[in-house]
Amino acid sequence: MSGPIFSALFDVLQYQNIFAVMFGVIFGLFIGSTPGLTISLGMVLLLPLTFKMPAVTAVCLLLGLYASGMTGGSISAILLNIPGTPSASATAIDGYAMTQKGKAGPALGTAVVSSFFGGIFGLVCLSLASPLIAKVALRFGAPELFALVLMGLTLICSFGQASIIKALISGVLGLIIMTAGLDPMMGTPRFTFGSVDLQAGISFLPAMIGLFAIPQIILGLSNKIRVIPAYGSRIERILPRFRDLVKLLKTMLIGAGIGTGIGAIPGAGGPIAVFLSYDYARKTSRNSREFGSGTLEGVAAPESANNAVAGGALIPMLTLGIPGDPITAILLGALIIQGLIPGPMLFIQSAQFVYSVFWAFLLANLMNLCLTLSTIRLWVGVLKVPQRILLPIILTLCVVGTFALRNTFFDTGVMLCFGLLAYAMKKYGFPVVPMLLAIILGPQLEEHLRxxxxxxxxxxxxxxxxxxSLVFILIAVGSFVSPLIRRRKKVSVDDDECRIDTPR
Amino acid sequence: MKKRNLSYLIIVALTIVFSMGFMPQVSMAEYPTKPVSFLIPFGVGGSADLMGRALAAGAKDTLGQPIVPINRPGAGGGIMYTALNASKADGYSVGWNSTSILTTTNIGNVPFKYTDFENVCRIGYTAMPIAVREDAPWNTLKELIAYAKNNPGKIKIGNAGTGSGTHLTAVMLEKVTDIQVVHVPLGAKRRVPSCLGGEVQVICVPLPEAAPQCLGGQMRLLAVSTANRDPKFPEVPTMKELGYPVVMDLFRGISVPKGTPQNVIQKLVVAFEKGSQDEGFKKIADKKGFNISFQGHDAFEAYLIEQNKNVVESLKLGGLIK
Amino acid sequence: MRVVNIILGLTLILFGGFYSYLTLHLPDRNLPNTLGSAFMPWVLVTCLYILSALLLLQTIYRGSAESCDYVISKKEGSSILFLVVLVIVYIKAMAYFGFLLVTPIFLIILMLSIGARKWKEVLLTSTLVTFGIYLFFQKVFQIILPAGKFF
Structure with a gap:
């Protein structure tokens, strides 16, 4: 048994494989941190190169890109409040809040370390329990997925600190906007006003970029004040303290567990995993009230989740030949072209190759940790760029990035509309995150229900x-009702206070 | 100080000159004089995308200009066909079509027909088999049909989406055998897991999507929808030879906007025929279970008329159009 | 801010009415024994009505305890307008003159309006950034940026 494990390690530790992982990681960091460039696109571009490589080298290259792409997305989310990938959108909430407090370094450091933790956790599950997890994941049919999505949507209530009604309205508006396009079951055009562009539906990335980035640019244009926080002149800690990390262990475990589990369910997707783990970490945390205002836990939970999704998604791919997400679908394609048919037979016929995949995944995560940690200073240096230069570059990147997603400026228009909507919503006291959640989960909700x-x-x-599905629905109902009840008690007190010092 | 100003100016000037060099040149020479856009109707990383990119890479040397893949996913292919229909008929916008060019145009979501394009050539096709889980109680399609006859409404057949080729194949089979089944539009992500998880007993998917599971011994094919048996799975009978008149291919080919000059079309035919014989493309096609079977301009148009008849008929049978 | 909330509530109800009207006229195409394409829109619009009504009731009977600056100032309004017009002109111009020509101008206008004054900095940034994005997107990632109709 140990024979193939170690010979697989030697397979992976060839110099060309290490070089491949390194190249993949660097490439992935750039792709991940640029809005509009997706990990899938990076993989497809590298795919022709892999045809001529040995299978192990190909896997090293692609896994390196996968691991670091997830982390790269968080870099721009934390520093600039623009998530580079959908799975980094939850990280932006607390990560950017930390940057505003001048703690960009520790936020990034925590993100990278928890990414590593998540990746390793996913790998452990993948190597020890994949047949079991795959079996459970297959039991997730349409009703289970519907319940899972519903549970994700109840998170809207968590963002209703100011007014829960406004948070809910924001969510419902998001769901309503997402009904435009082709009906997911029948392909009937709905609310498209005859536009074929609208038939394709509103895609989630431009909406997300608009919601996050445009309000910032408006602020910068109108006030000429620094909206992107300056990175202080004093050199602060970059690495998070070891004892802080130990404190985060529970949060990271939650994130990694949820990430691996949801990653293994075909068709569930990374964004729902990061938001669920963010919410669950918040609910189980002692200082849950600080979530949203820049806590390390709020960064650690989604970050460990999004890299664990990668490990999770490999489980059904290797054991059943079913990709867990679009990225593993490309990975599956690469393996098939190499002549390897993933599935139960792979573990019997080419056990050594399976072990090589595990080692390659470990190597990819290690490389990602080292390269990203050692370059944090460079990334944070972005904040030193004067705003008069940085903001125009960001806006150009947003325009070009949204165009690049589907090669159409329609998406740029979508970004602009959502940006203006987000600005108005902020002005009138509607939280933006519920709308983002609704946009991510809305289409899935209807699809799985029907x-x-x-x-x-x-x-x-x-x-x-x-x-x-029953359990999930009960949890969803519970988390929907409980803040309403708690709020009732609290509001009656607040109301009296309000009457005294705010004359109307 | 003066010197530094000058050096800044030089850098700016150089950059401008350098970027001008990258701009496409204006000239009236023979087609093609600039890169050709290759529109792919589905998203990055899918079968259509991977094969399209490999084909483009294989055809570019013969064409003499880069063929640049551009993904225009959405609306079951409708977005790409609309974009292609609106493009200039100069041969610089080329569409990578599939059976979706017939289904999207007939279902009425876009205001044009497949005849509003010049359909340049077919690259090949693949089957849409009926597949079940390895431990399913039916060994042949006949047994499945017999079971469905006795238990109307009990069999659930998953497909890639209402109005897609896989749905239409299942509808045709349902109507010619006079059975009653439930069609579940599982979509691309959920079709295979749903069948493995037992949510539906039967799926109709493009062959490449189920091939890994069939080779890995988790699923079995009962029949294929093509006119002839598939070379990769020669033991699987066709529906036609079992006595059910259902013939439906998932084909892929090339279309350009109507009005593209004949000499341009001829050049594209030559280039893509060469591309379909490219080693890289053959490798992907082979692994994806896609049969390369080239048809030129006239043959492809004739083939489309016949396929279109099938599609229209099954859309009517399925109650999707009147 | 009470007034603002009441106007918001009424606007949302009006929007709901418009959405309901569209939903009523959705084409009917369906599989037997299942929900149609209008089901989800009806559920959502009902939620919207209930929530808007709650918002109105809450504002009327309890006032609102939020503290937000509910006004979009003239300055903000003009910068929003500026941004929208600039981006639209940018996109439209790109279709005619190509990415490489239009982007530097777009960047220069933006930088000047945010407060850049040194012409070296402005010129250098705009050309280098344009060229960098062009190289990164078009040459490395093979995303064809608009080349313009005149070229």
Missing amino acids: MSLIIAQGDPMIFVKHPI
Whole structure:
């Protein structure tokens, strides 16, 4: 048993493989941190190169890109409040808040370390328990996925500190906007006003870039004050303190666990994993009130989750030949072209190769940790660029990046509209994050709901009969109702205080 | 101080000159004089995308200009066909079509037909098999049909989306055998996991999507939808030879806007025929279970008329158009 | 701010009405025994009505406890307008004159309006950034940026 494990390690530790991982990681960092360039695109561009490589080298290259792409997305989310990848959108909430406090270094450091933790956790699950996890993941059918998405949506309530009604309205508006396009079941055009561009639906990345970046640019234009926080002249700690990391262990475990689990479910996706882990970490944290205002926990939870998703997504790919997300789909393609058919037979016929994949994944995460940690100073240096230069560059990148996603300026228009909407919403006291959540989860909510009912032939009891979906739905209802009740008690006190010092 | 100003100026000037060098040259020489856009109707990383990119890479040497893949995903291909339809008919916008050129145009979401394009050539096709889980109780399509006859509404067949080729194949099979099944539009991500997880008993998917599971021994093919048996799975019968008149290919080929000059079309035919024989493309096609079977301009147009008849008929049978 | 909240609530209800009207006229194309494409829109618009009504009621009966600057100042308004017009002109101009020609101008206008004054800095940044983005997107990632109609 140990024979193939170690010979696989020697396979991976060839100099060309180490070089491949390094190249993948560097490439991935740039792709991840640039809005509009996706990890999938990076992989597709590298794919033709892999045809001529040995299978192990190909896997090293692609896994390096995968691991660092996830981390790269968080770099721009933390520093500039522009998530480079969808899975980094939850990181932006607390990460950018930390940057505003002048703690960009520790935020990035924590992000990188928890990414590493998440990646390793995913790897451990992948190597020890993949047949079991794959079996459970297959039990996630349409009703289970619907319940999972519903649970994700209840997070909206968490962002209703100022007014829970406004948070809910923001979420419902997001869901309504996402109904435009082709109906997910029948392909009937809805609310498209005859526009074919709208038939493709509003894609989530331009909306996200708009929600986050445009309000900042408006602020910068109108006030000429520094909206992107300057990186102080004093050199601060870059690495998080070791004892801080130990304190974060629980948070990282939560994030990594949720990330691996959701990553393993085909079709669930990374963004839902990061938001669920953010929320769960908040609920189980002692200082949950500080979430959103820049805590290390708020960075660690989603970051460990998004790299654990990578490990999780490899589970169904290797054991069943089913990709867990679009990125592993390309990875699967690369393996098939190499003549390897993932599935149960792979573990028997080419066990050594499977071990090589595990080692390559470990190497990719290690390389990502080292390269990113050692270059944090460079990344943070972006904040030293004067705003009069930085803001125009950001806006240009947003325009070009949204164009690049689907090669159409329609998406740039979408970005602009969402940006203006976000600015107005902020002005009138509507939180923006609920809308973002709704945009991520809305299409899935409807799709899985209707799919379940097609499978059950219109019988709504399907959600109750399936135990997993029942549990999720109960949790969802619970987390929806409990803040309402708690709020009722609190508001009555606040109200009186308000009456005294705010004359109306 | 003066010197530094000058050096700044020089850098700026050099950069401008350098970037001008990258701009496409204006000239009236023979087609093609600039890179050709290659529109892919589906997202980055899918089968259509990977094969399209390999084909473009294989055809560019013969064409003499780069062929640049551009993904225009959305609306089941409708976005790409709309963009292609609106492009100039100068041969610099080339579409990588598929059966979706027939389904999207017939279902009525876009205001044009497949005949509003010059359909340059077919590269090849693949089957849309009926697949079940390894431990399913049916060994042949006949047994499955017999079961479905006795248990109307019990069999659920997953497909890639309502109105897609896989859905239409299942609809045709349902109607010619006079059974009653539930069609579940699982979509691209969920079709195989749903079948493995037992949510649906049967799926109809493009062959490449189920091939890894079939080779890995988790799924079985009961029949293929093509006219002839698939070279990769020669033991699997066709629906036609089992006595069910269902013939539906998932084909892929090249289209350009109507009005593209004939000499340009001829050049594209030559280039893409060469591209379909490229080693890189052949390797991907082979692993993806895609049969390379080239058809020139006239043959492809004739083939489309016949395929279109099938599509229209099954859309009517499925109640999607009147 | 009470007034603002009331106006907001009414606007949302009006929007809901418009959305309901569109939903009523959705084409009917469906599989047997299942929800149609209008189901989800109806659920959502009902939620929107309820929430808007709650917002109105809460504002009328309890006032609002939030503290937000509810005014979009003239300065902000003009910079929003400036941004929108600039981006739209940028995109439209790119279709005619190409990315490489239009982007430096776009960058220069933006930089000047944010407060850059040194012409060396402005020229250098605008050309280098344009060229950098061009290289990175078009040459490395093969994303074809608009080349313009005249070239």
